[in-house]
Amino acid sequence: MEKFTPDEKRIQITVDNYKRVKEQVAEAAIKAGRKVEDVRLMCVTKTVEAEYINPVLDMGADLIGENRVQEYLGKKDFLHLNGVEKHLIGHLQSNKAKQIVGEVDMIESVDSIKLAKEISRQSAIKGVETNILVEVNVGKEESKSGVYIEALPELLYEIAELDSIRVKGLMTIPPICDEKEVRKYFSAMYKSFIDFKEKRIDNIDMDILSMGMSGDYESAVLEGSNIVRVGSAIFGARKYF
Numbered sequence: 333m334e335k336f337t338p339d340e341k342r343i344q345i346t347v348d349n350y351k352r353v354k355e356q357v358a359e360a361a362i363k364a365g366r367k368v369e370d371v372r373l374m375c376v377t378k379t380v381e382a383e384y385i386n387p388v389l390d391m392g393a394d395l396i397g398e399n400r401v402q403e404y405l406g407k408k409d410f411l412h413l414n415g416v417e418k419h420l421i422g423h424l425q426s427n428k429a430k431q432i433v434g435e436v437d438m439i440e441s442v443d444s445i446k447l448a449k450e451i452s453r454q455s456a457i458k459g460v461e462t463n464i465l466v467e468v469n470v471g472k473e474e475s476k477s478g479v480y481i482e483a484l485p486e487l488l489y490e491i492a493e494l495d496s497i498r499v500k501g502l503m504t505i506p507p508i509c510d511e512k513e514v515r516k517y518f519s520a521m522y523k524s525f526i527d528f529k530e531k532r533i534d535n536i537d538m539d540i541l542s543m544g545m546s547g548d549y550e551s552a553v554l555e556g557s558n559i560v561r562v563g564s565a566i567f568g569a570r571k572y573f
Contacts, residue, residue, distance in 0.1 A: 343387050349566045350375070350388045353549075357560060360553035371553050374419065376545075376563030378403070382410035384567060389416055397421040397440070397561050401428045405435065421503070421542075421561060423477045426450040434458045440465040440503045440542055443478045448491045455496035463500045465542055466491070468524070470517045471507035478504065481524055488528065492535040501525065501540030506548070514548050518555035525556065 358368040377385050378399040385396070389412045396411075398404035399422030408418075418436040426447050432439065433454040442448050442464045455462040466487060469478030479487050484502075491499055502525050506517035521543055529538035544552020546565035553560060 339383070343384060346384050346567055347387050347391060349568075350391060350393065353562050353565050356550060357553060360550040364554045364556075366553075370558055372559045374421075374542075374559055374561045375566055376421065376561050377567065378422075378563055380563075380567045382407050386410075386412045388566065389413070395419070395559070397563075398436075401432045405431065408435070430454050433462055434460050438463045438465065438500065441467045441477065442491070443467040443469075443487075445487060445490045448487075448494060448497060452494040452497040460496070462497050464491075464497060465501050465503040465540060466499060468502055468504045468521060470504045470521050473507055476505060481520065484524060484528075488533065488536060492533050494535075499536040499538075501538055501542065502528075503540075503542040505545070506543070508547075511548070511551055515551050515555055518543055518548075518552050518557065522556035 354373055357371055357373050361368050361371045372395055373393070374395045374397045375385070375388055375393050376397045394415060395417045397419045401420065401424070404420065419438045419440050420432055420436045421440045424432065424439060424441050424447060429447065429450040433451060439451060439462060442451065443466065448464070451462050451464065466484065467478040468484060469476050469480055472480055488499060491497065502521060504521050506514050522541060525538060525541045528536065540559055541557050542559040542561060543557045544560035546562050549560035549562055
């Protein structure tokens with residue numbers, strides 16, 4: 333029987349996890365009556381070292397998400413990022429916008445006009461257009477960032493007036509709850525997503541609905557998500573030896 337070193341075994345578990353999650357996302361898409369390619373799997377690499385991320389990227393993973401600006405900037409040069417789309421998914425403070433604009437392909441966590449204006453300003457300075465998602469606090473939890481659904485129209489219209497920034501859709505993290513309840517939150521988000529998609533607002537391409545994480549990504553796909561953000565189900569801490 334082949335003997336693994338701890339690192340080799342962890343890599344193998346990570347690769348196996350990635351394959352399993354990818355298959356489950358595909359199955360959920362088919363169950364929802366959608367095409368497999370219509371739902372993207374984001375590998376969330378928060379606190380994960382490059383040596384465990386690269387084997388998944390080498391297998392064809394083409395979308396990663398990082399929560400912290402400094403962590404991403406510190407390890408990006410060690411990652412196999414050719415052909416890989418990079419998103420910032422964690423809360424972003426306005427004073428960190430300068431560091432991350434131009435370094436990632438999308439910022440998924442914009443929840444205020446103040447932050448949007450700073451991203452717009454930094455994008456103009458760097459000569460780039462930054463794609464963003466507006467983060468929605470669908471459960472109205474005080475502990476979480478994000479705009480309430482009721483305030484979403486006003487924020488979207490304000491951001492639409494800014495230069496060098498483009499809204500590509502919505503992102504949310506629902507409350508921790510059972511499957512029946514979480515699907516209600518996902519359904520409410522999908523309704524808002526479709527409502528704004530049909531409005532066809534200038535400077536807003538309502539193409540992406542990013543919702544669903546390790547514990548609920550299958551439910552999210554069934555309710556219309558087209559990006560699921562999965563970290564622990566792929567890279568999660570386990571006993572490797």
